[in-house]
Every structure is written in structure tokens, then in C-alpha cells.
Amino acid sequence: MADAAITVEGAEKTYGDKKALNALDLTVARGTVHGVLGPNGAGKTTLVRVLSTLLRPDAGRVEVAGHDVVREAYAVRLRIGLLGQHAALDEELGGRQNLELFGRLHHLGARRARARAGELLERFGLADTGRKAVRQYSGGMRRRLDLAASLITEPQVLFLDEPTTGLDPRGRAEVWSSVRSLVGGGTTVLLTTQYLEEADQLADRISVVDAGRVIAEGTADELKAEAGGDRIDVVLRKAAQLGEAVALLPLTGVTVDTDRRLLSAPVTDRMEALSGVVRALHEAGIEAEDVALRRPTLDEVFLHLTGDDRRVKETV
Structure with a gap:
């Protein structure tokens, strides 16, 4: 697919006798949000780690922004941002200081790091809190700052690994609004989540993953229709x-x-x-x-697709 931001063909990753990725295929179009849904242990985080060059796949072809994650790992890293499940912020530093630190770590230089920090604080509605210590931030504010930090280098592709786990509805809505603005600016987003509502709100297409494989793909409405509408x-x-x-x-x-x-x-x-x-x-x-x-819940969609009697556990 010529306009694909992410291409995964037959990706495999094994830990001991467990296949975290099992011949997984995935294609993500540029300038879209692609949701990856599945229960704990389905392989979502392993997939993100492979795509972001933190893990090497055991087999298969994986490309991000037109570059192979194994042979051209450095080129991939220059073009991506990553927001993990846990905040990577210094609690004692202010929001601006955190962003400037990330900028310096990415070799932006002091002047550019300061300018970029200011741009991002303004963009995410945090300009008035830039000097406040992060430990004083609400959960939604922390997540927005964490998201801002992942954008310090203006990445082409952004990976969000369960970005709203643990947030209250207000915090979740704040992150959703920020993600929508990113995609409006042309960023490609791969979003892993356990919340069907989150994928429904944000994703152009959704892949359902179980046991390291994509078992279904489509829009949120298409997947719900498969589960009975x-x-x-x-x-x-x-x-x-x-x-x-x-x-x-x-x-x-x-x-x-x-x-x-x-x-x-x-x-x-x-x-x-x-x-x-x-x-x-x-x-x-x-x-x-x-x-x-x-509408069908994630449990119902997942159970319909797998025929399994397990229940998907949401992290609250």
C-alpha cells in the first residue's frame, strides 16, 4: 500500500513458549487513527514495542514511515513518537521544564527546545500551568503533558499505548480532544486500547487482536454490526x-x-x-x-469474534 504509514506482514515475536505476535498483519493509512483492540495479553504492547524499535521481531516485515524497523531503526526513531501506558515525566519539574528536557535529549538545542516547549504548552492548553510542578497536575493534565512530550520532534507517526488507562471521564475527554487535533494536522496515530468507546470516538479503522493475531478489522460500526449491531x-x-x-x-x-x-x-x-x-x-x-x-460492548464484540467465553478485563 503506497500511502501506508505502517506496514506489518507476518510479524512474529516469541517469549519462551508463548507467541506474543503470531504471523500478525497490519496496514495503517497515513493521516488516520488506527485502533488496535484486544484483551490483556493479546499482543498489543508487544506490537507497539516492535513498531517503535524497542523490540526486534523474530520474523516478518515491519515498516514505519517507509523504513524497516530492523535495518533502518534510527531512521524510524527520527519519525515517531511514543506515549506508553505510564507517564515518563519528572514529578518535581514543571511542565515547561519537562518539555525542554525532552527537547534537549532529542538534540533540539536550548533555543529550539524552549520554543517547542512553548508551542506545545499552548497547543495542549497548559500554557498557564507550565511552571507548576507536575506532581500538582490532575491526571488529565499529566496525560496531555505526556502526549506533548511525545510530540517534541514533530513525529510523522505517533504510538499511543492505552493512553487513557486510569483517567476519569474528564481526563479521557481531554486526551481524545488532543488526539483529534493531532490527526487534523496530518499525524498518523496507532492507538491501542481496551475501550471500545475510545476506539469508536477516535479510530478511522480498528483491528481486533487476540493471541498475537489480527482476527477482525473494520470501522467501529462494521465490527459492532458483526456482533449484532x-x-x-x-x-x-x-x-x-x-x-x-x-x-x-x-x-x-x-x-x-x-x-x-x-x-x-x-x-x-x-x-x-x-x-x-x-x-x-x-x-x-x-x-x-x-x-x-x-451498542455492543467490547466484551460482546470480542466474544462474538472469538467464540470464547472469557471476559475482557478493563483496567480502571
Whole structure:
């Protein structure tokens, strides 16, 4: 693919008797966000380490920004940025000092490092906090500063390895906004995450990884459609009325959870299904505690694709 920022063909990486990458293939178009979803141990972090030249693949071809990660590792490093799962900031230094330090470590020179630090603090809404010690930053502010540090050299390709793990909803939204602005400026982003919502918000395409392989790929909507698309959930006040509700509701493929007094079914027209269910319950005099439309969760997408009965664990 001529316009690919990342090309992976048959990548393998083995630790002892475990294959972290197992003939993995992946292509990421330039100027896009590509999400990599999967449970803990699926191979996501190993993939990022290979792409960022921190690990050598045992086999396969891996290119980033047009350069081979093994034969041209230095050229790759000049063109990438990396935001790992854990912050790489000095807690006692201020935000500006951290960014200037990263700039000097990347051989920008004192003047250019100062200028770049100022540009990034302004870009990420941290200009007023540049002198404050990082230990005084909120979680979202730290992550934005960490993201700014990964951009100190204006990379063509940026790797984000579970960038919002541990953040509250506000902090997560702040990072999402920053990522969107990056892609708007032409940066290619590879995002690994366990959160379907995060990939849904940010990614142009998503690859689902399990046991070191890509087992499915597509847009968020395409993957959700594979897992059954939208669903409607109805929680009744009385479990005794579940059977009656199943018979009268305008739904097909209904599943019943007696313990939770829950009826669930796939729907195609969200609004029509919602209004039809509410109307039918009202006319029959059946009381509902809750009626809600929802998208499949990462658990449901993953279980549908793998046929496995494991549950994906989210890191909170």
C-alpha cells in the first residue's frame, strides 16, 4: 500500500513458549487513527514495542514511515513518537521544564527546545500551568503533558499505548480532544486500547487482536454490526411478566435474564424499536424499570469474534 504509514506482514515475536505476535498483519493509512483492540495479553504492547524499535521481531516485515524497523531503526526513531501506558515525566519539574528536557535529549538545542516547549504548552492548553510542578497536575493534565512530550520532534507517526488507562471521564475527554487535533494536522496515530468507546470516538479503522493475531478489522460500526449491531434492553418491575412481554413486544431474537428481569433483543431502527416497545408495554399495563438502547460492548464484540467465553478485563 503506497500511502501506508505502517506496514506489518507476518510479524512474529516469541517469549519462551508463548507467541506474543503470531504471523500478525497490519496496514495503517497515513493521516488516520488506527485502533488496535484486544484483551490483556493479546499482543498489543508487544506490537507497539516492535513498531517503535524497542523490540526486534523474530520474523516478518515491519515498516514505519517507509523504513524497516530492523535495518533502518534510527531512521524510524527520527519519525515517531511514543506515549506508553505510564507517564515518563519528572514529578518535581514543571511542565515547561519537562518539555525542554525532552527537547534537549532529542538534540533540539536550548533555543529550539524552549520554543517547542512553548508551542506545545499552548497547543495542549497548559500554557498557564507550565511552571507548576507536575506532581500538582490532575491526571488529565499529566496525560496531555505526556502526549506533548511525545510530540517534541514533530513525529510523522505517533504510538499511543492505552493512553487513557486510569483517567476519569474528564481526563479521557481531554486526551481524545488532543488526539483529534493531532490527526487534523496530518499525524498518523496507532492507538491501542481496551475501550471500545475510545476506539469508536477516535479510530478511522480498528483491528481486533487476540493471541498475537489480527482476527477482525473494520470501522467501529462494521465490527459492532458483526456482533449484532444495536440492542434494546428492557428491565421489568416483575419477573412474572417476562413471558407475557416476550410474546407481545415487537421484537425478534429476544433473550431473557430472569434474575435481572431483563429482556434484550437486536434492533435495526433504533427509534422505531424504542417507541414500539414503550407503546406496547403501556398498552399491556406492564411496568418497566428501564428501557434503553445500547451498542455492543467490547466484551460482546470480542466474544462474538472469538467464540470464547472469557471476559475482557478493563483496567480502571
